[in-house]
Amino acid sequence: MRPHGDSWAKPPFPNAGADARRRAGACIALLVALLLLPPLLAGAEAGSWPTPPATAEPPPQVSGPLRGGTADHTKFKELQGPFESGPEVTRACLGCHTETGKHFMRNIHWTWSYQNPDTGQQLGKKYLINNFCTNSRGNEGMCAQCHAGYGWKDEHFDFTDETNIDCLVCHETTGTYYKTPNSEGSPACSVMFEGKPPIDLAAAAQSVDLPQRANCGACHFNGGGGDNVKHGDLSSALKAPPRTLDVHMGVDGLNFACSACHVTNQHVWAGSRYKVVSKDTEGTGLPGQRTDVATCESCHGLAPHPVDSLAAFKLNDHVQSVACQTCHIPAFARGGVATVVDWDWRTAGRTRDGEGYHEEGYIQGNGEHRYTYKSIKGDFTYAENLVPDYAWFDGQMVYTTIETKFDPAAESIDINGFTGSREDARSRIWPFKRMHTWQPYDKGNGTLVYTHLWGEDDAAYWGNYDMGAAIAKGMADFGLDYSGEYGFIETISWWPITHMVAPKEEALACGDCHTPDGSRLASVAGVYIPGRDRNAWLDTIGTILAFGTLAGILIHGLVRFFSSKGEHH
Amino acid sequence: MAMRRVKIFSLFERFWHWAQMLLIVVLLFTGFGLHGFHGLFSFEDAVTLHTGAAMALLVLWAFGTFWLFTTRSWRHFIPTIHGMWGVFRYYSFGIFRGERHPYRKAYWRKHNPLQALAYTMLKLVLFPAIWISGLIYLFYFSWRNLPHAPEYLQGVAFVHTAAAFAILTFAFIHVYMLTTGHSFRDHVMPMVTGFDDVDLTPEEEAYLRKDQPEDIR
Known part of the structure; x- marks a missing residue:
């Protein structure tokens, strides 16, 4: 590891918040019943006492975050090269980092598989269908460019071979490293990847460092098939963002790498969209703890607003109901890079002279043109500086998978619906990007479909443009039942917004939600929001009472004025 | 019985009244603003203003209540029916004929019966309805986890x-009401200077002249 000082994790913010909360609690207790105070305070501290007894085998020590580094990789003879291939570099890495292969193979960047412990649902990119390019399954030759390994193109990939791990894509810092599809695909597509310069693998290997934003961003900024297409809050604008775009990642501010928040333990990262921590009730924990979450609270505590005003006191109360992101990310797809909000597969497959084509129809904030039509994918609608949708969210996403049966006549399908309500203690009001798509499905059986998009054969949609054939092969390759009749159905996917945190001075003001007209939370149910909500009857009666009285006074006064003229005492 | 200028509103009572007026105006303005x-x-x-004013008013009321009882x-x-009819009749009819207000302030009865009843109900x-509901409202986040809290x-x-x-x-x-009976000014000034015309018994007058000469003019 090169000496390096920018990447750091878990800054030790003073935890003023917990004290403030305790004070607030004491105030309330005083108001309710002074006598109850001592037992209340005693109860609050009961959890941490007495100290648990020492075990015979002490757990491993919790070290601080990696900082500075202890080795200069340019000096390692193992990395002098020349290297013929990526796996050769990996072999060199594993020569010193003896346990890393085993660690890495457990993480989702390698497995592309995740089984939800609560719902039992088999999730992960390997299996899921989204409403962008739909499915990676069967299309790994293309999609697994973003697999952190070498050569996954079909079901025969060896997930147990450590040398298949791609260390460089995450750790090299020359910016010259790139990946190409693992299989050739149709000539109509492979032409896109021709003529790239060769990679100097030795230089890349010697440049390794903790992952930079550009490393993670190579895939995560391009989810859904292009810059910011999928998430809306993860775009190339975050490679070198100003503080105003993201207060943590800003190069003129804290300059956080992704792993400053997505803390890492043996190549397993905190922060999952499959199982979101929607409400962190633990806060910062003790020094060195909380290396398993990427929540705001794990650094900022449970009372994050310094209590220097009454408003700050109320804001800290809101933490129970409102996710930090809701106020502190006033808009997403900022920084000049647009996101796709609508995708229509129905129009895919048009050709000119038998060839696929694309059209540019949108110029985004940074001046770049974006494709609004591609023969291989259909029509896209872009948007920037978007106000999120808001809803109660308990952190649990419920996916419509290839196994899910639904009513074929349904108006729309939630690709990843979510649950949450005011009554649920884990739920808070979260911001979401809503993605709407018309995509192919099995009309006869009422299921989503695996579409065979990428391949060298005649059925691959990309190159042949026959949706029926692509679905038939996509399903048959995995032994799935297909009725033979496909249609297009509207699907919605929901993307919790959590990046592009604006500086505090740009956070939402109270009145953005607490207002009768145009409240940001206008559609959030199950809660009475002062300023937004009212009882029309009460307001009408009250107004009549007050203004009726004024009118009565006016009449009374006029009668007095005219009747008593000249008789004043 | 004789009408005398007597101090019926002490300095604290006047401060209480005007501070309370100011705070209630602030509370009404900001409150209906919050309501949209x-x-x-x-x-x-x-x-911020609404809560600050409410806290100030609660402190003021705590002192006021203490003062009332000490x-x-x-x-x-104390509500009384004595003289109520006369006052009621006056506001309904007499006032239009330019009659004189039937009530005379007494040293230990400085409000007319209707006034006393109105202030007592207030x-x-x-x-209590507004401050108790207000405190429960303010501390919502301490009881939000109760079932059906919303x-x-x-x-x-x-x-x-x-x-x-x-x-309101x-x-x-x-x-x-300040415009009824005497002039607006005659009604407001006692709450500024503390002095008003009061029907004193000879004993009360004698007492005041001897023991509290500064309270009688």
Whole structure:
């Protein structure tokens, strides 16, 4: 590891918040019943006492975050090269980092598989269908460019071979490293990847460092098939963002790498969209703890607003109901890079002279043109500086998978619906990007479909443009039942917004939600929001009472004025 | 019995009254702003002012209540039927004929019966309704995890809003009443100087002249 000082994790913010909360609690207790105070305070501290007894085998020590580094990789003879291939570099890495292969193979960047412990649902990119390019399954030759390994193109990939791990894509810092599809695909597509310069693998290997934003961003900024297409809050604008775009990642501010928040333990990262921590009730924990979450609270505590005003006191109360992101990310797809909000597969497959084509129809904030039509994918609608949708969210996403049966006549399908309500203690009001798509499905059986998009054969949609054939092969390759009749159905996917945190001075003001007209939370149910909500009857009666009285006074006064003229005492 | 200028509102009582007036005006303005009736303040400023004024008023009321009981002044507010009809009749008819207000302030009865009843109801019903509902409202986040908390909050908000409408109505009537009987100025000045015309018994007058000469002119 090169000496390096920018990447750091878990800054030790003073935890003023917990004290403030305790004070607030004491105030309330005083108001309710002074006598109850001592037992209340005693109860609050009961959890941490007495100290648990020492075990015979002490757990491993919790070290601080990696900082500075202890080795200069340019000096390692193992990395002098020349290297013929990526796996050769990996072999060199594993020569010193003896346990890393085993660690890495457990993480989702390698497995592309995740089984939800609560719902039992088999999730992960390997299996899921989204409403962008739909499915990676069967299309790994293309999609697994973003697999952190070498050569996954079909079901025969060896997930147990450590040398298949791609260390460089995450750790090299020359910016010259790139990946190409693992299989050739149709000539109509492979032409896109021709003529790239060769990679100097030795230089890349010697440049390794903790992952930079550009490393993670190579895939995560391009989810859904292009810059910011999928998430809306993860775009190339975050490679070198100003503080105003993201207060943590800003190069003129804290300059956080992704792993400053997505803390890492043996190549397993905190922060999952499959199982979101929607409400962190633990806060910062003790020094060195909380290396398993990427929540705001794990650094900022449970009372994050310094209590220097009454408003700050109320804001800290809101933490129970409102996710930090809701106020502190006033808009997403900022920084000049647009996101796709609508995708229509129905129009895919048009050709000119038998060839696929694309059209540019949108110029985004940074001046770049974006494709609004591609023969291989259909029509896209872009948007920037978007106000999120808001809803109660308990952190649990419920996916419509290839196994899910639904009513074929349904108006729309939630690709990843979510649950949450005011009554649920884990739920808070979260911001979401809503993605709407018309995509192919099995009309006869009422299921989503695996579409065979990428391949060298005649059925691959990309190159042949026959949706029926692509679905038939996509399903048959995995032994799935297909009725033979496909249609297009509207699907919605929901993307919790959590990046592009604006500086505090740009956070939402109270009145953005607490207002009768145009409240940001206008559609959030199950809660009475002062300023937004009212009882029309009460307001009408009250107004009549007050203004009726004024009118009565006016009449009374006029009668007095005219009747008593000249008789004043 | 003789009419004399007597100090009936002590310095604290006058401070109480005017501070309370100021705070209630602030509370009504900011409160109806929070409710969405006007946008003269940002929600944050309105909440800050509203809560600050409410806390100040609660402290004032704590002192006021203490003062009422330690000075025995609470007895001015004991409801009485005596003389009620005359006052009622006056506001309904007599006032239009330019009649004189039938009530004479007594040293230990400085409010007319209708006034005393109105103030008593204000102190015992409207004010408690608004401050108790207000505190429950303010500390919502300490009881939000109770089952059905949002429904309770809605109920609390309705009580609070209803009480606010009632207090606004009271304020309109209260100010209008100052124009009845004597001049507006004659009604306001006692609350400024503390002195008003009071029907004193010879014993009261003798007592005041001897023991509190500064309170009688």
